[in-house]
Amino acid sequence: MAEDIISTPRKASIINDDERLYGTFAEIGAGQEVARHFFQAGHASNTIAKTMSAYDMTFSDEIYGKASRYVSCDRLVNMLSHEYTLLSERLDTNGRCFFAFANTVATSSHQEESTSHAWMGLRFQLKENGPVNEIIIHARLLDRLRLQQQEAIGILGVNLIFAAAYLTDNEGMLVSSIIDNLTTDRVQVDYINFNGKDLEHLSLQKAGLHLLAFKMSHSLIFSEDGKIKQSxxxxxxxxxxxxxxxxxxxxxxxxxxxxxxxxxxxxxxxxxxxxxxxxxxxxxxxxxxxxxxxxxxxxxxxxxxxxxxxxxxxxxxxxxxxxxxxxxxxxxxxxxxxxxxxxxxxxxxxxxxxxxxxxxxxxxxxxxxxxxxxxxxxxxxxxxxxxxxxxxxxxxxxxxxxxxxxxxxxxILGCEDIDTTQHSSMVRELLQKKDPSWKNFVPSEVSQIIEKQKMFGLT
The missing domain is CATH 3.40.50 (Rossmann fold)
Structure with missing residues (x-):
């Protein structure tokens, strides 16, 4: 519900007042819009160890290594790895949980159909000296003006950090909060991935279905190994x-x-x-x-x-x-x-x-x-x-x-031997009747999974 959504400045303020959270911000392509919210909220020194924007390609390559594309998941992962490693090597935790936030963004203006997009991620701890976790998203920025896209990036980044810190109990809370204070007319999230010991209770596939259910994405691709792929x-x-x-x-x-x-x-x-x-x-x-x-x-x-x-x-x-x-x-x-x-x-x-x-x-x-x-x-x-x-x-x-x-x-030619009258509904009826002939209509790999996990009405 809209009345339950915490405003972006309030989220930044809550994080700044939480003495556990301490980290770095590395932003390329849309200013330092995420870090800006934390500076404006006050008490930023409680949260921010460093902010930076390596815009020049030569500088960026020297810091993060070369990548085939600058706005890509590979570049984002390099940024997260570099910044988190520096943070953990140079500072003692002193009761804090470290994080590294990064984004790499391509913005544009006045295009009839925006091609602007962003990779954004967070590498973080939920407990002092605890395991390192990671959440990565890809977002399509649908606003036509560059300043609006930058604004959306700032809100999106604060939401991601807040969700990682406080909303990882279930997939619905995590996913829905990512576009708090935004609309799906402004931002679409067509990829999410997460890993880490503190996130093992979450289902990546369920999170993907939440993206679709909340209309945050129109389409998701699950590859052969079940992982979500950016389309x-x-x-x-x-x-x-x-x-x-x-x-x-x-x-x-x-x-x-x-x-x-x-x-x-x-x-x-x-x-x-x-x-x-x-x-x-x-x-x-x-x-x-x-x-x-x-x-x-x-x-x-x-x-x-x-x-x-x-x-x-x-x-x-x-x-x-x-x-x-x-x-x-x-x-x-x-x-x-x-x-x-x-x-x-x-x-x-x-x-x-x-x-x-x-x-x-x-x-x-x-x-x-x-x-x-x-x-x-x-x-x-x-x-x-x-x-x-x-x-x-x-x-x-x-x-x-x-x-x-x-x-x-x-x-399509050569379909003479294919029985196109066979449908999934027929197989489900056989399953519900416990008629073993259902196995004749599905691949052997599928029948094994259905039997083992009691799918599609099989009891």
Missing amino acids: TDYLYGKSVVVLRGTYAPITTTNLEILEKAEKAAEIFNTDKKPSSSILEFTIEDLEDPDEQPYQDYLNRIKTINACGHSVMVTNFPLFFQIKSYIRKCTSEQINIIVGSSLLEKIFDETYYDQKKGGILNAFGKLFDYKARLLVFPFKTDSLCSTAKTYNPPPHLSGLYNYLLDNHFIVD
């Missing part, structure tokens, strides 16, 4: 194949379709760029990750990871929103896999009534010269529906034929 870093320069599904649980049919789609996508990857296949599902209706659906979503991530695939979890209801997000991360090919039975919904104009520009604007965002739909057939004993057999509403037939003729909508 641009993970997808940059790659040709992408995306398959949306429910995956509750993932089925062998899902993987067979993905394999065929990957082969179809190779035709368009003429530059032979590295490729990444991602299984995506949406949780747009998730409001409280502590409710029952949370565990279901976690189970989906675990079972997909067990098959060796990464997962994109979004709150996007429509395909053009997925594609627009991925396009911000890569300029290479984007191939979105859909079933032929979904074409009717994709060409249903009512889905776009509340969107600016309607279906034409949506399709302009869905399709570009490096983006298309790959369509797998829907088959029954009496029917085989494909992209070529689909008949759109008459007034949209010209648009559909244009997309079909110019390979923006492409049938």
Whole structure:
């Protein structure tokens, strides 16, 4: 609730008055906006050992070592390591808990769509001479003016330090407080990572779901090992194949379709760029990750990871929103896999009534010269529906034929042996009935996890 949120000056004052906390601030790219709040709050000498901003690249490289990019996680980690090491080597704790705060920021002004972003982190102790913990986030700065972006960075940094010091009891408290006194129209947090003995009780995946539930992020990528990846870093320069599904649980049919789609996508990857296949599902209706659906979503991530695939979890209801997000991360090919039975919904104009520009604007965002739909057939004993057999509403037939003729909508070939009538819902029904035949429809790795951890209704 807004009335419960502590103001930024008050947070800085509480930290300054806490004689346990003592550390350094290293900020590059947006002034010293975080440290400024602590100086203005009074009693800053209780908290601040040093502040610095190594703006010059040569100076920065000499201090922190070279990095491939200056606004990157690698550079941030180097900054945290260097500053915390100096602090612990040069000072005695004397009853204090040390911390090193760092950020590296790229700001800009007056762009129609802001590309400003920041890596921010804290290396810290919660007990004198206790273990060293770390929290790192990546934020997209959405304000159009540089001064507003700098202001947001200052607030964000104070929030992160305050959360690390006082709000690590559970993931919800930690995550939600990061954008206190900000709005999701100003800042999006699309990456979080933490480690350390004092944070072992926290679940990184649950924290990620909180980011989505609180609308602090529209999309998160969980790599094959279950760790959250920053989307641009993970997808940059790659040709992408995306398959949306429910995956509750993932089925062998899902993987067979993905394999065929990957082969179809190779035709368009003429530059032979590295490729990444991602299984995506949406949780747009998730409001409280502590409710029952949370565990279901976690189970989906675990079972997909067990098959060796990464997962994109979004709150996007429509395909053009997925594609627009991925396009911000890569300029290479984007191939979105859909079933032929979904074409009717994709060409249903009512889905776009509340969107600016309607279906034409949506399709302009869905399709570009490096983006298309790959369509797998829907088959029954009496029917085989494909992209070529689909008949759109008459007034949209010209648009559909244009997309079909110019390979923006492409049938996936070689799916004759895939039973596309098998769905996750069917597997769940079998699980709930304790019918052992459910194992016939999921990969062996998935069946083992489901049995061991009693997922998806299995008791």
